[in-house]
Amino acid sequence: MALLKRESPKDKKVSLFVTCIVDMIYPETGMSVVDILEHLNIQVDFPMEQTCCGQPAFNAGHRTDAKTVAKQFLKAFKDAEVIVAPSGSCAAMVRHEYPTLFTPEDGDLYEQAQRMASITWEFTEFLVEGLEIERLDLELPTKETFAFHDACHGLRVLGLGQSARRLLHNMKNAELVELNEANVCCGFGGLFSVKMPDVSNAMLANKVDNINAVEADTIVTGDVSCMTQMNGGLSRNKSDKRVQHIANVLAKGLKGRDD
Secondary structure, three states, X not given: OOOOXXXXXXXXXXXXXXXXXXXXXXXXXXXXXXXXXXXXXXXXXOOOOOOOOOHHHHHXXXXXXXXXXXXXXXXXXXXXXXXXXXXXXXXXXXXXXXXXXXXHHHOHHHHHXXXXXXXXXXXXXXXXXXXXXXXXXXXXXXXXXXXXXXXXXXHHHOOOOOHHHHHHHOOEEEEEOOOXXXXXXXXXXXXXXXXXXXXXXXXXXXXXXXXXXXXXXXXXXXXXXXXXXXXHHHHHOOOOOEEEEHHHHHHHHHHHHHO
16 A cells, blocks of 8 residues: 655644654663754654554554554544654554554544554654755764664665665764665564564574674664664674664764764
8 A cells, every 4th residue: 555645744743653662672762853853943742642553463463453552542643743753664554554454434543544644754754855854963973984774664665765864974973884785674573583583583694794794883773673683683793883773873963063
């Protein structure tokens, strides 16, 4: 199903969908998103009733359970003007799957799901494509070299790939190099890594080899699930390299400018 067309998000309040893993494990990434948005004088709110988007249940084939979780999402964000998430996979769930999870027989819920799909943006997509901002006036404290890993949902479902690169390219003291097989899956894939651990580990080993071979201090990605998968592999491999979320890297540039 094609992604729904949407209106410009300019001059609208942002409701942050922080996502489960960010909320539970990486709250600093959520705060980094807020720091960048407030740097741009964007009003941000955080609907306290938000939980999960329903993607784990959906991917497991439990559509009824996914729909129950999605109903809570619709309730939590019913007053949102624009929804921004630091996750391509969660944004893809709302934008791509909600319009199929609910049907016209669901009445108002169907209309709400359509609206949520049309106002949801991944973080870097929101900045570059939505607001048409590629320069954030950021500067890292010292020079650093970065390479990107393109997370699967963001790249293949949302069509991301260049937004984050443009933002980082325009940050002072940041140099970009290309990671070999940057668009190849890291092996996480949510339930895939649980159901097919041998294949998942083989894919991760290939990704770790490419990371260790690239001349970059840090690997950048847009999904903390991929970040967790790759950092686990790098740690077990005794590598000094690590993966960071793009929001954290950008916020570091913000702090460097202000200090």
